[in-house]
Amino acid sequence: MSILIKDGTVITENDTRDIIHGNILVEGNKIAYVGKEKPDHDEEINAKNRVIIPGFINTHTHVGMSGFKGLLDDIVLSEFLDKTSKLDSQRTDEGIYNSSLLGMNEMINSGTTSFVDLYYSEDIVEKAVEKIGMRGFLAWATLDQEFTTQRGDPVKNAEAFIRKEHPGTVIPMAGIQGIYVSSDENYYRVKELAEKYNVMVHTHLSETRKEVYDFVKTHNERPVEHLGAIGFLSDRIIAAHCVWITLNEIKILSKYKTSVSWNAISNAKLSSGGIAPVPELLSNNVNVSLGTDSSGSNNSLNMFEEMKYSAISINNDRWSADTVKSQQIMDMATRNAGIALKSPIGIIREGYLADLVILDMNKYNTMPYNDSNIVNNIVFSANPENVESVMVNGKIIRSKNFNTTEESKFAEVNYL
Structure with missing residues (x-):
């Protein structure tokens, strides 16, 4: 045909x-x-x-949380995290599936054809992908067992998901929730898993100041520095947020060819402080794409909004309207994301x-x-x-x- x-x-x-x-x-x-x-x-x-x-390719979202829209507004970050965790612990398969359908329809309506998802129960999200017909890069979230609400070992759950047969528009990935709930052991296991099955890895990284400073207190080094030192970083990784990173950390990301998903609206709405150092990432040849994050922290999965706000926010922050140009933003929403995913899209x-x-x-x-x-x-x-x-x-x-x-x-x- x-x-x-x-x-x-x-x-x-x-x-x-x-x-x-x-x-x-x-x-x-x-x-x-x-x-x-x-x-x-x-x-x-x-x-x-x-x-x-x-x-458009949305390189960071949690589509199974689309039903949380409007439930997590007007609260400080700590309360947001607590309320999100409580809602997550009460989820049903039906709710995750319906939320996924809702979010995917919103994305399609705003010109998004592919998305990168970080969540547990990606097997349920996959059913929604198959019904809708989008292209889903689905990263099963892992974390230390003491923090998880998943049944069983999250890494083994991720492996089981990766190994199963998938519809033609589903690409399985490994995921890590973040350094605040993952020990080095979890990072080692996920790295091994990704190499074994030749899949990409998606994770949150240096999203908030508290996350970074708490880690520095216990490890005497910053998260990106640490992940580079333990051999985790590579061109398999798409790291979401990277707001609280230094120039040294940017150079480390560049060295390992790790891609970054910039989530400007979510970061601003959660008032986590700071703006991702995108000009420095670009000048150091770090591949940057765009993500919306979830409907809980953004309230929208609209990549048109994400493009406009990203450009305006960074240019205003740097007091220069040509800091990041329109063509660069368009690249982030399309070609850069395909490059990050090593996919012909x-x-x-x-x-x-x-x-x-x-x-x-x-x-x-x-x-x-x-x-x-x-x-x-x-x-x-x-x-x-x-x-x-x-x-x-x-x-x-x-x-x-x-x-x-x-x-x-x-x-x-x-x-x-």
């Missing part, structure tokens, strides 16, 4: 950031052609006066997976636009209303003809 998406403006996100006015041929689940020609095909999608972008290029979003930019909020400002308008002006169609793995999973009665059903289900 081949589909020609014709006559569109294609934001390729390739190495030279070409913008092409032409066509994309999708064969099966991959992009077979990008250019001016119109190869033979079975079906057509008319993209005239439309913009085609690589689907995030770029519209022959041989890459066909995860594409068609935008209608002929809306009040995004006009006028042309090749010179189109990326700026996507980053600063676009919103989910501009999303017309979403393709994952070569299949259209959402279009402008979406049945809104399906959406209303989510008002009546259990999320806990």
